[in-house]
Amino acid sequence: MLLQRLSEARGVSGNEDEVRAILIEEIRPYVDDWKVDSIGNLIATVRPKQEHGVAHRVLVTAHMDEVGLMVVHIEKNGLLRFRPVGGIDPRILPGKRVLVGRDRLPGVIGLKPIHLLTAEEEKQVVKVEQMCVDIGAKDRDDAASVVRVGDVATFATAFLQQGKTLIGKAFDDRAGCAVLAELVKERYEVELVAAFTVQEEVGLRGAQVAAYAVEPEIGIALEGTICDDLPRKEDQTPVTRLGHGPAVTVMDRTVISDRRLVELVLRTAQAEGIPCQIKGPGLGGTDAGAIHLSRRGVPSVAVATPARYIHTPVSVMNLDDLEHTVALMKAVLHRLHSDFPWGER
Amino acid sequence: MDIGALLRELSEASGVSGYEEEVRGRVAEAIRPYVDDLRHDAMGNLIALRQGVGPEPRRKVMLAGHMDEIGLIVTRIEKGFLHFSQVGGYDVRVLPGQEVLVHGVSLLPGVVAARPPHVLGEEERQKVPRMDELLIDVGLPPEEVESRVRVGDLVTLRVPYQALRGERAAGKAFDDRAAVVAIAACLEELTRLRHTWDVYAVATVQEEVGLRGATTSAYGIAPDLAIAVDVTHGDMPGVAEWDAVELGKGPAISVGPNIHPKVYEALVETARRYEIPYQVDPFPGRSGTDAWAIQVSRSGVPTGLLGIPLRYMHNPVETLDLADIRRTARLMALFVSRLDEIDLTR
Numbered sequence: 072m073l074l075q076r077l078s079e080a081r082g083v084s085g086n087e088d089e090v091r092a093i094l095i096e097e098i099r100p101y102v103d104d105w106k107v108d109s110i111g112n113l114i115a116t117v118r119p120k121q122e123h124g125v126a127h128r129v130l131v132t133a134h135m136d137e138v139g140l141m142v143v144h145i146e147k148n149g150l151l152r153f154r155p156v157g158g159i160d161p162r163i164l165p166g167k168r169v170l171v172g173r174d175r176l177p178g179v180i181g182l183k184p185i186h187l188l189t190a191e192e193e194k195q196v197v198k199v200e201q202m203c204v205d206i207g208a209k210d211r212d213d214a215a216s217v218v219r220v221g222d223v224a225t226f227a228t229a230f231l232q233q234g235k236t237l238i239g240k241a242f243d244d245r246a247g248c249a250v251l252a253e254l255v256k257e258r259y260e261v262e263l264v265a266a267f268t269v270q271e272e273v274g275l276r277g278a279q280v281a282a283y284a285v286e287p288e289i290g291i292a293l294e295g296t297i298c299d300d301l302p303r304k305e306d307q308t309p310v311t312r313l314g315h316g317p318a319v320t321v322m323d324r325t326v327i328s329d330r331r332l333v334e335l336v337l338r339t340a341q342a343e344g345i346p347c348q349i350k351g352p353g354l355g356g357t358d359a360g361a362i363h364l365s366r367r368g369v370p371s372v373a374v375a376t377p378a379r380y381i382h383t384p385v386s387v388m389n390l391d392d393l394e395h396t397v398a399l400m401k402a403v404l405h406r407l408h409s410d411f412p413w414g415e416r
Numbered sequence: 417m418d419i420g421a422l423l424r425e426l427s428e429a430s431g432v433s434g435y436e437e438e439v440r441g442r443v444a445e446a447i448r449p450y451v452d453d454l455r456h457d458a459m460g461n462l463i464a465l466r467q468g469v470g471p472e473p474r475r476k477v478m479l480a481g482h483m484d485e486i487g488l489i490v491t492r493i494e495k496g497f498l499h500f501s502q503v504g505g506y507d508v509r510v511l512p513g514q515e516v517l518v519h520g521v522s523l524l525p526g527v528v529a530a531r532p533p534h535v536l537g538e539e540e541r542q543k544v545p546r547m548d549e550l551l552i553d554v555g556l557p558p559e560e561v562e563s564r565v566r567v568g569d570l571v572t573l574r575v576p577y578q579a580l581r582g583e584r585a586a587g588k589a590f591d592d593r594a595a596v597v598a599i600a601a602c603l604e605e606l607t608r609l610r611h612t613w614d615v616y617a618v619a620t621v622q623e624e625v626g627l628r629g630a631t632t633s634a635y636g637i638a639p640d641l642a643i644a645v646d647v648t649h650g651d652m653p654g655v656a657e658w659d660a661v662e663l664g665k666g667p668a669i670s671v672g673p674n675i676h677p678k679v680y681e682a683l684v685e686t687a688r689r690y691e692i693p694y695q696v697d698p699f700p701g702r703s704g705t706d707a708w709a710i711q712v713s714r715s716g717v718p719t720g721l722l723g724i725p726l727r728y729m730h731n732p733v734e735t736l737d738l739a740d741i742r743r744t745a746r747l748m749a750l751f752v753s754r755l756d757e758i759d760l761t762r
Contacts (some may be wrong), residue, residue, distance in 0.1 A: 150653065160533040160541060166510030166731040168578060168586070177578045179586040179735060181728025183654040185507040186704075194544055197509060203653055205727065205735055207580025209664065217581070227578075228515070231525055236555030238515070238525060299535050301551055302495040310535065314557075354534050379553060383513040383530040387555045 073097060073252060074237065074393070075230040077245035081170065083139030083156050083223040084273045087111055090135040090245070094252060094267050101256045102265070112281045113267040120258045127413055128262045129404065130287035130369070131254060132278050132358040133247030133294070134271030137240070138382050140169065140204070140224040145215055149208030151178065154199065156223060157272030161199045163383045169204055172222035178206040226384035235314075237388040243381035244271065246295030246393060250376065253397045260408030271358055275325065278358035282365035289332065289370055289407065290362030293400065295388065296320075296375035297355050308351035311377035314389045316346030317396040320373035323353065325360020329370035331412060336374060336399070339406055345399045350375065374400060417601045419738050419745075420585060422446055424577035426593035430519065432487030432503050432570045433622045436460050439483045443596055443619045450603035451617065461633040462619040466603055470612030470756075477752055478616045478639035478717075479602065480630055480706045481595030481646065482623030485588065486730060488516070488552075488571035496558035497529070497551040500571060504624030508547045510731050515574040516552055520565040525574060526554035575732040583738040584663070590734040592623065594724045594741055595645035601745035602752070609753040613640075620706055630706035634713035641679065641718045641755065643748060644707035648697050648723025650736070661725045664737040666693030667744040668723035674703040674711055676718035682758045683720055686751045692743050697723050718760050722748065 073093075082090035091113050098115055099105065105115035113135070119126040138157030145151055151171070155161070165182040180202050185193070204224060208214035228240035248267055255265050264285045268277030282290060296318055300309035311318040319336050320328050340347035350373075363371035376396045379387040425446075431439030440462045444454055451464040462483070468474050486504030493499070498518065512530035517523055529551045533541075552571060554561060577587040599617050606615065616637045621629035634642065648668045651660045661668045669683045687694040699721075702708055707721040722744050727735040 146653075148651070158533045160530070160536060162509065162541070162544075163513035163530045165507075166514065166728075166733055168575070168733060177580055177586075179578070179580075179728070179731075179733035181586075181652065181731045181733050181735060182507060182510060183652060184649060184729035184731070185505055186729060187649065187655055187659060188507070193507075196542055196544055201654065205580070205586070205652075205733075207582055207584030207586070207735065207737075209582065213581065229576075233525055233555065238527065238555065297532050297534050299531055301529055301531070301553075302497055313555075380513065380527065380530050381532045382534070383532065385513060385515055385527045387527060387553055389555075 074245060074249040077248050078230045078239035078241055081225040082135050082137055083225055084136040084270045086223050087135040087269045091267065094248060097252050098255050108284065110277055110280050111269040112277045114281055115255060115265045117255050117258060117263040119260055119262045126262045127408065128264060128287045129289045129407060130264045130266060130282060130285045130362060131251055131291045131293060132266045132268050132281065133251040134244045134268045134277065134358055135248060136269050136272050138272050142218055142220055142222045144220065145211050147211050149210045149214040150203035150205055151218060153204055158382055162196055164202055165197055167384050168227040169224040170227045171204060171206060171224040172218055176206055176217055177227060178204040180204055228385050235390045237390055238385060240384060240386065242295040242378040242386040242388050244295050246376040246378060246388060247293035250293050250396050250400060254400055254404065257401060259404045261404065263404060268358055275358055275361035278361040282362040282369060286366065287369055290359060292357040292359040292362065292373040294357050294373055294375035295378040295381060296350060297381060298377035298379045310351040310354055311348055313377050313379060314392060315348045316392060317399050318348045318350040318375045318377055320350045321352050323355045325356035326363050326371060328372040332370055332372035335410055336372060336403055339402045340399055343402045345395050347399060417604050419597055419601060419741050422600060423594060423597045426596060427577045427587040427589050430572045431483055431485055432572060433484040433625045435570055436484050436621045440619060443483055447600045447603050447617065450607055457633060457636055459629050459632045460621040461629045463633060464617040466606060466615040468611050468613045474614045475640040476616055476637060477613045477755060478618060478634060478637050478642040479599050479748065480618045480620050480642060480644045480710060481599050482592045482629065482706055483596050483619040484621050484624055486624050490565060490567055490569045490571065492567060493561060493565060496556065496561040497553055498565060499548065500552060501547060505730060507730060509544055511550055512545065514732060516571050517574045518554060518565055519570045524554045524564060526552045529553050573732045584735060585738060586733045586735045588732045590726055590736055591647045591729055594647055594736055598645050598724065598741045598744040601742065602748040605745055605749035606752060609749055611753045613755045615752060623706055627706055627709035630709040634710040634717060638714055639717055642710045643720045643722060644705050644710060645722045645744060646705040647726035647729060649729060650725035650727040652727045661695045661697055663725045663727065664739055665695055666740060667747055668695045668697035668725060670697045670699055670703060670721035670723060672699035673701065674699055674707050675721055678758060678760050679718050679720035683751055686754060687747050690750050692747050
């Protein structure tokens with residue numbers, strides 16, 4: 072399964088090479104053209120079915136990068152001090168396993184044992200500054216022989232499938248990458264430009280330059296998005312629900328989606344009998360935030376597969392949701408040419 | 417003996433206090449070649465006998481390391497998610513985002529839910545969650561969860577053994593499977609040494625919930641002398657130098673009221689004579705190990721305690737140096753071979 076390879080590949084923002092290599096190999100037989108730009112985006116083109124005079128250009132993105140850690144200092148005793156890359160709740164770091172640097176050096180983040188904690192300490196959140204990655208090095212020289220300041224680390228999480236349940240890391244946004252890699256296997260009336268972007272987690276930076284270079288008429292960001300459907304006391308939005316199909320963004324922190332695109336996606340889902348949900352408005356941000364502000368503006372929308380526990384070492388996703396996202400987006404791309412009011416506003 | 421391979425096998429096996437059958441089977445297979453008898457008692461302690469060569473009636477030395485591990489237990493099922501409590505003492509702070517194995521009708525992988533940072537308010541971020549606020553997600557529809565998981569089912573952390581640099585390794589339940597490995601390696605070493613005493617090697621149960629297995633096994637064996645092996649806090653950030661020993665510097669020989677002074681002296685003397693690096697680990701009172709229970713078994717047992725240095729105790733990524741296990745095993749074996757030389761009079 073492509074998602075397994077993508078999930079287990081390592082691509083902390085700015086270090087997306089492993090993920091990109093897998094994707095190049097996967098899409099190369101299907102796309103008409105591909106290139107890697109200066110920031111590291113993989114941009115591929117699928118030409119339209121027929122050469123209309125007016126093949127509209129649609130940019131669909133999925134980001135390759137994931138949140139992780141960066142080594143900032145090596146202690147005398149060989150332990151590594153680090154800082155998060157992207158949004159990580161420090162409370163999920165203790166007791167986790169990581170892989171450091173290109174050579175996948177195994178390390179662990181251990182906490183002072185509970186036996187030695189004061190009552191006060193037990194109630195305190197451990198700060199990132201108090202944690203270290205332990206690679207088993209004897210001392211600084213030993214550690215420095217295999218790790219450099221600036222090396223990045225990912226969570227060491229193996230992919231696991233149990234029936235329809237998918238368990239693994241970085242579904243935000245390898246889910247989107249897996250979907251996009253499927254979309255390029257068909258031709259549409261529109262010209263599809265697929266951009267596998269970099270550095271989304273540190274500010275939508277890959278999408279910004281990709282959108283500028285591609286100059287699309289429409290932008291669609293594919294995501295693995297927040298799913299907060301745990302049972303809770305208060306009546307809070309779950310944002311999305313697992314198993315209820317792809318989620319369409321109406322509004323998040325970075326974009327107010329083009330209403331016509333939202334309606335087109337919902338209409339397509341209904342026509343095709345594909346389950347679909349609207350993402351609880353407000354939270355998160357996607358590449359659509361950068362794309363819709365490109366040049367003079369690009370009508371954009373985000374469509375995502377729900378994933379529980381994103382930005383933690385292990386996320387949970389539903390296979391049906393993933394497959395429904397592929398089916399829905401293929402249908403949307405097929406309909407765009409005739410179903411979207413091109414040129415109007 | 418491949419110490420790393422055995423530690424991997426035992427670490428990855430399940431054996432929460434009171435449910436040690438799986439790990440016990442693996443320990444039994446590992447030590448079977450080196451012992452004359454293997455049995456388990458009513459509590460589930462695995463008791464192996466390796467006979468000495470002295471004339472009968474032979475004296476008995478007990479070597480004890482506990483095979484149980486801390487774990488979680490399902491307390492309630494809500495909309496397909498599992499509420500849980502713990503068996504033994506976890507630091508709740510290591511649990512969010514952890515992969516688990518639910519021991520239900522069949523084994524079910526799952527995760528301890530950790531809500532994404534996007535949805536967390538500032539107040540929430542500053543809070544250590546209470547265990548009863550955490551949930552386990554097995555990713556199945558509620559009906560299926562209800563049919564496959566029951567209240568009271570155990571949950572272990574799904575953490576693979578991880579070799580680190582040099583001879584260091586990380587994993588779960590090194591407390592106290594590392595000691596069980598040391599005892600297994602000691603039994604193998606004893607096949608090359610002459611010992612007059614009978615050796616009772618015990619993988620004890622329910623240490624984490626109150627030294628219960630050591631209590632009954634020590635009574636049953638009635639040893640003339642005992643050595644308990646456990647892990648002891650290794651150096652790490654945030655822990656005072658005087659509260660920890662160093663990784664890779666050899667076994668920590670305990671001293672204090674829990675320890676018979678002559679046993680302590682003999683262990684130190686043995687380490688020195690055979691040039692085995694060692695450290696001293698002072699316990700001013702309760703050692704919190706099987707040694708505490710064994711010392712007061714029946715009319716009292718002269719007891720020693722060896723500690724394998726271990727960082728991040730009761731984390732799922734406990735970290736140690738395999739060389740320390742090997743040295744603990746060797747020190748113990750040499751000590752056993754010299755038991756006739758020890759004068760225990762106080």
